[in-house]
Amino acid sequence: MKQDAIVKGIFLRIGPMKESLRHQSTKWWVGFGAVIISAVVLLIGLISLAAVSNSGIGLQSVAISLAFAAVLLFVTTLAKRLDSGRWTERRPVLWFVPLGAIAMMDVVVSLGLLLAQEEWLRFTVEITFAGVILGIILLLYTEGYPLLRDRGSAGFITIAGLTLVFLILYMTAISDWIVPYAPFDINVGGILAAPSPRFPLGTTDLGQDLLSRVIAGGAIMLQVAAISVAVCFVIGIPVGLLASYKGGVLDRIVSLVMDSLFAFPGLVLAIALAAMLGAGVVNMALAIAVVYIPSYFRVVRSQVLTVRELPYVEAAIVLGATDREVLLRYILPNVLPSAVVVMSINFADAILTAAGLTFVGLGLGIDITDWGRDLTTGAQYLNVVHAWWVISFPGLMIIILALGFTLTGEGLSEILTPKLRE
Amino acid sequence: MTDLLKIEDLIVEYKTRRGAARGVDRISLKLQKNKTLGLAGESGCGKSTLGRAIINLVPHPGKILSGNIILNLDEDVPYEGGIISTGEVNIPYLGEKEMRALRGKEIAYIFQDPMTSLNPMVSIGSHYVETIQAHEPDVEKEEALERGSKMLESLGILAERIKDYPHQFSGGMRQRVMVGLGLVLKPTLLIADEPTTSLDVVVEAQILREMAELKEKFNLTMILITHNLGVLAQTADSIAVVYCGRVAELASTEALFEAPKHPYTQALLQSVPDVTKPDKKLTWIPGAPPDLTHLVPGCVYNPRCPHAMEICRSVQPPLIEVDDSSLVACHLYGG
Numbered sequence: 001m002k003q004d005a006i007v008k009g010i011f012l013r014i015g016p017m018k019e020s021l022r023h024q025s026t027k028w029w030v031g032f033g034a035v036i037i038s039a040v041v042l043l044i045g046l047i048s049l050a051a052v053s054n055s056g057i058g059l060q061s062v063a064i065s066l067a068f069a070a071v072l073l074f075v076t077t078l079a080k081r082l083d084s085g086r087w088t089e090r091r092p093v094l095w096f097v098p099l100g101a102i103a104m105m106d107v108v109v110s111l112g113l114l115l116a117q118e119e120w121l122r123f124t125v126e127i128t129f130a131g132v133i134l135g136i137i138l139l140l141y142t143e144g145y146p147l148l149r150d151r152g153s154a155g156f157i158t159i160a161g162l163t164l165v166f167l168i169l170y171m172t173a174i175s176d177w178i179v180p181y182a183p184f185d186i187n188v189g190g191i192l193a194a195p196s197p198r199f200p201l202g203t204t205d206l207g208q209d210l211l212s213r214v215i216a217g218g219a220i221m222l223q224v225a226a227i228s229v230a231v232c233f234v235i236g237i238p239v240g241l242l243a244s245y246k247g248g249v250l251d252r253i254v255s256l257v258m259d260s261l262f263a264f265p266g267l268v269l270a271i272a273l274a275a276m277l278g279a280g281v282v283n284m285a286l287a288i289a290v291v292y293i294p295s296y297f298r299v300v301r302s303q304v305l306t307v308r309e310l311p312y313v314e315a316a317i318v319l320g321a322t323d324r325e326v327l328l329r330y331i332l333p334n335v336l337p338s339a340v341v342v343m344s345i346n347f348a349d350a351i352l353t354a355a356g357l358t359f360v361g362l363g364l365g366i367d368i369t370d371w372g373r374d375l376t377t378g379a380q381y382l383n384v385v386h387a388w389w390v391i392s393f394p395g396l397m398i399i400i401l402a403l404g405f406t407l408t409g410e411g412l413s414e415i416l417t418p419k420l421r422e
Numbered sequence: 423m424t425d426l427l428k429i430e431d432l433i434v435e436y437k438t439r440r441g442a443a444r445g446v447d448r449i450s451l452k453l454q455k456n457k458t459l460g461l462a463g464e465s466g467c468g469k470s471t472l473g474r475a476i477i478n479l480v481p482h483p484g485k486i487l488s489g490n491i492i493l494n495l496d497e498d499v500p501y502e503g504g505i506i507s508t509g510e511v512n513i514p515y516l517g518e519k520e521m522r523a524l525r526g527k528e529i530a531y532i533f534q535d536p537m538t539s540l541n542p543m544v545s546i547g548s549h550y551v552e553t554i555q556a557h558e559p560d561v562e563k564e565e566a567l568e569r570g571s572k573m574l575e576s577l578g579i580l581a582e583r584i585k586d587y588p589h590q591f592s593g594g595m596r597q598r599v600m601v602g603l604g605l606v607l608k609p610t611l612l613i614a615d616e617p618t619t620s621l622d623v624v625v626e627a628q629i630l631r632e633m634a635e636l637k638e639k640f641n642l643t644m645i646l647i648t649h650n651l652g653v654l655a656q657t658a659d660s661i662a663v664v665y666c667g668r669v670a671e672l673a674s675t676e677a678l679f680e681a682p683k684h685p686y687t688q689a690l691l692q693s694v695p696d697v698t699k700p701d702k703k704l705t706w707i708p709g710a711p712p713d714l715t716h717l718v719p720g721c722v723y724n725p726r727c728p729h730a731m732e733i734c735r736s737v738q739p740p741l742i743e744v745d746d747s748s749l750v751a752c753h754l755y756g757g
Contacts, residue, residue: 310538311533311535311538311539312538312539312540312541312542313541314479314533314539315533315539315540315600315603316541316552317479317525318477318479318525318526318530318531318533319525319526319530319553319556319603319604320522320523320524320525320526320527320553320556320557321522321552321553321556322522322556325552325556329541329544329548329552330541333541333543333544334541334542334543
């Protein structure tokens with residue numbers, strides 16, 4: 001359990017500011033800004049390493065995804081303009097134009113780069129995805145910022161969190177094309193070589209380039225987090241809605257099950273489940289999902305119990321609404337904001353739990369590039385040969401990703417429940 | 423004149439841990455078409471329970487124990503899986519689906535608190551669309567919105583405000599929106615449960631006047647539940663004074679205000695301040711409304727009644743006709 005304690009100790013304390021969010025000092029803001037700016041600079045720095053990429057087309061990849069993002073931004077602005085004009089009905093068509101154009105462009109470019117058949121398909125998919133993410137970041141600043149600015153500090157915090165998350169997503173999406181070495185190639189440098197100009201972050205115990213592994217290692221964690229959150233969302237919310245709206249025996253039974261799950265320490269339960277299910281992204285995600293479903297259930301349940309007694313629900317019933325209408329149109333929309341907030345915090349937790357699972361040896365095989373895996377091996381060499389870099393850099397990335405999700409969650413909870421401020 | 427609504431020997435009971443409490447105890451009432459009936463009484467006397475019983479939505483743990491609530495429909499009402507045909511229907515015996523078809527379509531109910539009676543997450547327009555489509559699924563969204571904005575206009579709210587959300591309206595406007603929502607399906611019976619209690623007096627007067635106008639316009643029959651006798655003086659045709667779930671006095675508005683007969687009605691009227699008589703000493707009714715789970719035998723009002731006699735402590739007085747315009751349940755009359 002010593003390793004578990006390390007994981008918890010390092011990461012879980014960063015869940016920041018629950019109390020302090022509403023009244024920060026200037027000092028707090030300076031610290032916050034410094035952390036965010038250095039994280040963003042670090043991420044952009046990693047991405048800009050594309051110039052020395054292993055694939056040889058790193059710069060082109062970044063450029064194409066940037067171009068895609070720009071087109072996306074342009075189309076959105078255009079669509080917004082046209083919204084006030086007469087073209088409203090034809091607006092959705094506009095979206096297919098840039099998507100098609102980019103897909104074509106990708107194909108042409110990849111053919112120009114003489115990539116093999118399998119390669120160019122992968123290239124097209126990944127670059128398109130990366131372009132969409134970059135486009136979202138741009139939209140966040142152009143469209144989202146004016147909206148969020150009015151919400152004061154909560155808006156800034158949300159933007160900062162989303163920026164971190166999307167930058168890491170972008171980096172992961174494009175990682176295949178910008179890494180200096182293939183992340184799983186062993187013995188590209190010396191074993192456990194210290195950071196040097198050739199290997200800026202050093203190498204691992206297998207002689208792999210740590211920089212490449214840091215750039216590419218987020219994929220597993222993001223997948224695990226996304227799947228587990230999706231499972232939680234799909235199971236936790238409907239079950240919470242139905243059980244607590246109907247009440248009675250069903251509610252008692254479901255609550256009992258959920259509370260028993262809740263009573264277990266999360267990480268221990270996840271470890272037990274992951275050991276039972278075996279290795280694999282989906283299995284890991286399921287193990288984590290089981291741990292977090294009760295928190296959704298509880299939030300939804302408490303909200304439903306409040307909302308269903310409100311006069312407007314009664315008014316709807318009096319005006320002849322059915323149970324289904326009441327649930328979907330009156331209760332669900334009032335419950336969703338809280339669920340979304342739980343979701344973004346749940347993302348951060350899922351990432352930390354995924355790291356914890358890999359750390360205790362329940363992650364994926366050694367051939368997979370994953371921050372959690374590097375953490376595990378790094379911990380072994382930390383005390384013996386003082387190879388601090390192997391554990392530090394992947395750990396830093398996990399912190400940044402979790403920080404991004406936590407900030408998003410904290411900011412959203414302020415924004416979506418405006419009455420907190422009054 | 424036909425009776426739109428007949429209530430016969432209705433008993434509504436709340437099963438509580440301390441015993442059964444009768445929120446409505448053998449009430450019989452008749453309501454003619456296009457008339458307004460006021461239900462007056464202290465808090466907790468069962469007037470709201472009676473209103474809820476009419477739409478078959480007595481709050482938990484209450485239950486309609488026995489009695490009839492007969493509504494006279496003048497048109498067929500379709501519901502999921504059938505049609506309720508014209509004529510008399512007995513509400514306590516209707517299924518949930520049939521009841522749902524009647525709520526909103528034939529019987530509208532307006533709540534006390536307009537501030538929380540609208541869903542804060544959707545626009546006023548959606549409220550109208552949902553209400554209309556719940557009963558007339560064939561109606562297009564645009565048509566429903568059109569009907570909604572017309573309704574708002576007739577209530578003195580600009581039609582384009584149908585796009586706005588509840589928090590953008592003041593309390594009085596929200597109550598107007600609620601009234602409009604109740605009336606948009608052209609119901610025959612409107613039950614207003616203290617519709618103006620949480621509003622200030624100026625808005626209260628406006629809304630009451632508008633409701634009176636709408637009543638003419640839509641041929642409405644109204645039940646107005648309130649503890650404010652002043653409101654009833656202006657709007658009601660007849661008033662039922664309810665005490666402990668029983669009707670103490672049922673009289674035309676003029677008769678009730680000019681010559682209240684039941685000692686409870688007299689006491690209620692004396693505890694209303696009167697601006698024209700600043701010297702009048704305000705009185706109150708001594709004691710508190712009794713515990714509904716342990717009612718005293720005989721007349722329920724006897725512990726607080728200044729005229730209580732021996733018979734009042736043992737025999738429950740029946741509601742009897744004292745003159746043309748009043749029915750009173752008191753041993754002082756016709757004993």
